[in-house]
Amino acid sequence: MYLYLLVIIPLCFLVKFLSKTSLLHIIKKWLRLLEDKCYVYQFYKVPQFNHNMQENQLYRKISTYLNSLPCVENSDFTNLLSGNKPSDINLVLDTNQKIADDFLGARIFWINEKDENGLKSFVLKIRRTDKRRSLRPYLQHIHSKFDEVEQRRKEVRLFVNINGEFNGNRQWISVPFTHPATFDTVVMEQDVKNKVKADLETFLKSKQHYNRIGRIWKRNYLLYGPSGTGKSTFISAIANFLSYDVYNIDLSKVTDSSDLKLLLLQSTSKSLIVMEDLDMYLCNNSTAVSFSAILNFMDGIFSCCGEERVMICTMNSKDQIDPTVLRPGRIDHHIHFPLCDFNAFKSLASSHLGLKDHKLFPQVEENFLSGSVLSPAEISEIMISNRSSPSRALKLVISTQQSNRKLVPSRTSDKIETIHSNTEADLAPKYPLWLSKSRSVRPVEESDESDKCTQGLMKSKSVRPMVESVESARFGKESVNELRKFYGLIRIKSSRKKSLDFDASEK
16 A cells, blocks of 8 residues: 555656646657557648639638637747737737647647748648548538627728738738728718718618629729818728728839739728729829729729629819719719818817807808818818817817918909009000090990990900909909909099090090
């Protein structure tokens, strides 16, 4: 009895010592190697990209599934990454690491490999005796688990294209898309928002309809308007509404037409394809991609490589764009984003300052009617900076409006004096036709003659440049009428003086 105790007690201490050192781990590793030699294994490789350099969706699902397994912690090397929330920490399997998974009594191994070209792949290792009864159910199990994980996450990601030379053949890098914009927070006409939401909801349910009529299941939108009018925010609202990943294409980083096609091939279904400031690239030829390549990208044969996509292009103006770009089929909906008006201002004041009405609102409305030009981004920034004092914010908006009016009062007198001097210089050697019939000006005809003089001034060559400058300055309608009356009075006075001089010379 004592002999057994003398043997067991040292063995317990030995096992406890080995458990605290790497010797036990080494012994387990040798035992696994010996076990592998006793069985015949089948290997399956799952590359990240297929032979067409299109992303392999099975690779993405396997990666999500493996990183959700508890056994990732048991691998020799694991990456720790932050999650969507500051308190979240995700474990991600590192390259060239091996983990084991158990399914229906079968032992399945996964190896995360990376070749010399930078291409990643997963290698599945399973015993041949377990392959026939476990492999297909196991792959179906991965699909279902992936759907569960994605449903829990609901994470939208933003992809940006990079130069493939720096990262093998990989064209995209991604970050979590955390923009908070929604259709409720976007400032635009409610009717337009409702139409877009209804169109997107119909699009999501129209797969069978698109297949029946033989069209690709996609939708194209054009957002056009000046900078700062909310086009990018509207795109973010669409992405959050659909829960689609966003692929933002920077055409300045695209080397040629083949590179542009590869970007489309490596994007996924259920995604937003975004090309911002497209008019700059089309009008200035500031990209290496040809005009026809952009057209084929929007509505060519390669656009069928994936379904349930929404493509959005933005422009500051579409006036100089070739009609072939804007034709139906390439662009399904044109959405205009104008500068801020009083209705948009009230929406901004309600959302940013919590104001439904204010005593300064009539003055703001009057400035908009008199030709003040401000973008929603400018007004929004003023309100955000002064959200603690709504009155101060409104006063700053009014001050900014007055400095950005289309008609500046201080310059009006200078323009009138310039027009007056040009009018006298042009009409000095000429006499009105009606003076040849009458030597005096009848008061009854003053209003009619002032209108004729005004028309003559508008047709005069010397006055025309100034009139065009006035029109180019976009004077308000009331200001133009006042200027015309003023010109008519000037013309009548000069005509009276000339008629008197003409009578004196005849006598």
